[in-house]
Amino acid sequence: MDPVTTDTGPTPRTRLTPDERRSQLLDLGVRLLATRSLDELSIDVLAEEAGISRGLLYHYFGNKHAFHEAVVRRAADDLIAQTAPPAVGEPLERLMTSVTAYVDYVVANYEGYLSLVKGASGGNDTLREIYEEARSALTDRVFREDAQGQIFPETPASRLVVRGWAAMTEELVLTWVVEPAGVTREELLAILVASLPALVDVLP
């Protein structure tokens, strides 16, 4: 196998470091995952889309499992970054910004996101771990970003309810994408954002 330092692929426009090239390939993997399940995203597909050899991809990612793990981890990192709420503003407005980004992410990356949810629920431990990390980042953020407790205080019961709200949000968005049933994007967003304080209000 070629040493990594000489391994920049065919006729690159700019000379990338191996890390940059790997990162570029992961971005491509995430883009391909938007309209494919993880099962459909093979090293072959990526090699064809990237215009490089399968051997080079194996050089970067080792095997199919490690490749999938790396792509899903990148996708989860993208999701977490894109749904970061703004640093300032009213709590519910910041929640709206975050939820809007989440809905738009799921709409834009439906197949890959569904594949992550299925893989995580279906017993793939690595996917489960990445999925739980992403979900924790999203739910923990509700408390971190609401450090003053303006929306609600952090208690075991409110943690449980936020987790339930996240599951509800995921279910609603995944259902709505397939079958909007006359519910507009704005209505969906309004339901999701208003649900959280409404649920917290029912806490004993």
Place this chain on the structure above:
Amino acid sequence: MDPVTTDTGPTPRTRLTPDERRSQLLDLGVRLLATRSLDELSIDVLAEEAGISRGLLYHYFGNKHAFHEAVVRRAADDLIAQTAPPAVGEPLERLMTSVTAYVDYVVANYEGYLSLVKGASGGNDTLREIYEEARSALTDRVFREDAQGQIFPETPASRLVVRGWAAMTEELVLTWVVEPAGVTREELLAILVASLPALVDVLP
């Protein structure tokens, strides 16, 4: 293979019809599933617990896949039957009865229920279908049992929210069983029941 009519197994206390015997074996399968995942519930395990031969079980169920399907369908039917709300009473009291039965079912059958959820999410089409049937029976019932619209009217948006509420309920119960975090069963039930009208209130 013996004709079904002579096939009553070893020294039965009473002579059962083949349908009764099959039904008895399914009940045993469901009981075993309470503390096992579906993967752990093999024809071998059932044969040992039932004290009959593997051959006889294959005679009744054909193959492992058909056996699992039959057990899961029986478990889903049990869940639907046990969570039926009472015919009379205040809407929220009837919802409480139904939700209480659901929580108790999941607590008593945790491994098997989790296994159904995982199998359904993980891409097993048969499990998915049975799971969706069970969930539809539960969510549709909210509307059937609330035919007067006393809790809320049936609209596309309220259907979506009820589906989200069911996902939230499932997530909360599955999380709570593993990590109650100081939340009592009564508090959990109160949260679940009060959540539904609270969520409907946020509908546009």
